[in-house]
Amino acid sequence: xxxxxxxxxxxxxxxQLVAACKAxxxxxxxxxxxxxxxxxxxxxxAAKNKSDVVIQLSxxxxxxxxxxxxPDSFDAKVLGAVSAAQHVxxxxxxxxxxxxxxxxxxxxxxxxxxxxxxxxxxxYFKEHGKPxxxxxxxxxxxxxxxxxxxESARILKRLAPLGMSIEIELGVTGGEExxxxxxxxxxxxxxxxxxxxxxxxxxxxxxxxxxxAASFGNVHGVYKPGNVQLRxxxxxxxxxxxxxTHGTAANxxxxxxxxxxxxxxxxxxxSLTYGVFKMNIDTDTQFAFAHDVGKFVFENDKAFKxxxxxxxxxxxxxxxxxxxxxxxxxxxxxTRLDEAFADLxxxxxxxxxxxxxGKKVSCG
Ligand SMILES: [Zn+2]
Numbered sequence: 001x002x003x004x005x006x007x008x009x010x011x012x013x014x015x016q017l018v019a020a021c022k023a024x025x026x027x028x029x030x031x032x033x034x035x036x037x038x039x040x041x042x043x044x045x046a047a048k049n050k051s052d053v054v055i056q057l058s059x060x061x062x063x064x065x066x067x068x069x070x071p072d073s074f075d076a077k078v079l080g081a082v083s084a085a086q087h088v089x090x091x092x093x094x095x096x097x098x099x100x101x102x103x104x105x106x107x108x109x110x111x112x113x114x115x116x117x118x119x120x121x122x123x124y125f126k127e128h129g130k131p132x133x134x135x136x137x138x139x140x141x142x143x144x145x146x147x148x149x150x151e152s153a154r155i156l157k158r159l160a161p162l163g164m165s166i167e168i169e170l171g172v173t174g175g176e177e178x179x180x181x182x183x184x185x186x187x188x189x190x191x192x193x194x195x196x197x198x199x200x201x202x203x204x205x206x207x208x209x210x211x212x213a214a215s216f217g218n219v220h221g222v223y224k225p226g227n228v229q230l231r232x233x234x235x236x237x238x239x240x241x242x243x244x245t246h247g248t249a250a251n252x253x254x255x256x257x258x259x260x261x262x263x264x265x266x267x268x269x270x271s272l273t274y275g276v277f278k279m280n281i282d283t284d285t286q287f288a289f290a291h292d293v294g295k296f297v298f299e300n301d302k303a304f305k306x307x308x309x310x311x312x313x314x315x316x317x318x319x320x321x322x323x324x325x326x327x328x329x330x331x332x333x334x335t336r337l338d339e340a341f342a343d344l345x346x347x348x349x350x351x352x353x354x355x356x357x358g359k360k361v362s363c364g
Contacts, residue, residue, distance in 0.1 A: 004098050004352055005353060006093045006097055007098065008085075008088055008098075009099065010130055010134045010162075010165075011163030011164075014134050014209070017052060017351060018277045022275050026345035027271075027272055027276050027277050027345075029054065029337060029344055030053075030279065030280045031053065031054065032061055032104060032285070033056070033065075033084065034057075036087065040091075041329075041330040043099070045334040045338065045341070046095065046097045046337075046350075047096055047097055049341040049347040049348070050348045050349070052346065053099055054100040055088055056101075056103060056104050057080070057081050057104065059106065059110055061080075062077045062078070062080035062081035062084065063076040063077045063080055065084045074113070078117060082117070082120050085101050096350075098350060100135070102167070103117065103135075106139055107139050114155065117132070120132055121159075122162060130163065133164060135159075135166060135167055137169070138152050138166060138169075140168070141171060142172070148168070152168045165208065166204070166211075167213060168204070168213065169258070170196045170213070171192030172190060172215055173220055173258040173259050175219040175221045190218075191215060192215045192238065194237045194241040195241070197212060197238035198241050198242050201252070210254070211255070214234065216232055217231050218230060218259040218260075219259045220282075220283070221261065221262070221283050222287075232271045235271060235276065238255075251275030254275065255274065255278075256276065257278065259280065260279040260284075260340075261284035262283065262284065265343060272344070272345065281337075284336055288332040289333045296325050302316070303320050
């Protein structure tokens, strides 16, 4: 397996990364970030675990990145994502790992957000010879499948010439993610039909690279055990149908596991054998960040009410300095990601070439 230059991957390098995951029976965590603290924590965790990683933004995460006070909400969603991507382009190679830059769920009303990001991607491509993002997700799973696939095909036609990929969704991931999706969904929609996966393959693979979020009972968020019935065999059956119909090698589809937070470890492990190369994680890393900040605030509550201890006169500056408690949030996130890299078996498997790190040579 050829090694890759550390930093943001796209095009052939991205496809090589996906192929390596599937051949090696491992997947990359795809972590939603909302600012430089969570973003840098993901880079730190990936470097620490010598794993490649997916960094992604939801529309709400992108808006938050630009600032909640930004005058226009749509512009904030676009420019926040662009700003985060530029941050990753600048820093990722110095962390010495390969990073896939991606945006999360965009339903019908968020398609203009993705189209605006593709415009920025095309502009970036002209200046730098590479796209801004590795891939974007279009989630039209609430629409009928014909519209879902024809609209995804239209967008993939814009992405492919820029060396970019698309992620689509068939069937519905339960729960809600940043205002996209719903808690009230027919049970049968939570399970993708293999025939629909075949339709997606037929329509999209001639145009460019696509990945597929197939639903197998997965749900966004973390719920009480027993509420979620994961059926990874749906992924297996979808792979088998495409393989049989087109005479491809095993596991032709590049599958994505949404709602990875709180999932049973053995189901995660099983899904890896069916061509899952990416597992989204958001809720668990949010909690990890909040948990460690919360613990510190609870244990040092006086430092968050007074600049100087009212009884002893001791200054609290070292405790309320945001670098103190934001760093604890980052460390909490890194620790949770250690677990994700282990669950997904990607630790130690980075394709980033160590010897060309920081030098102006390309090894991929
Ligand atoms: Zn999702």
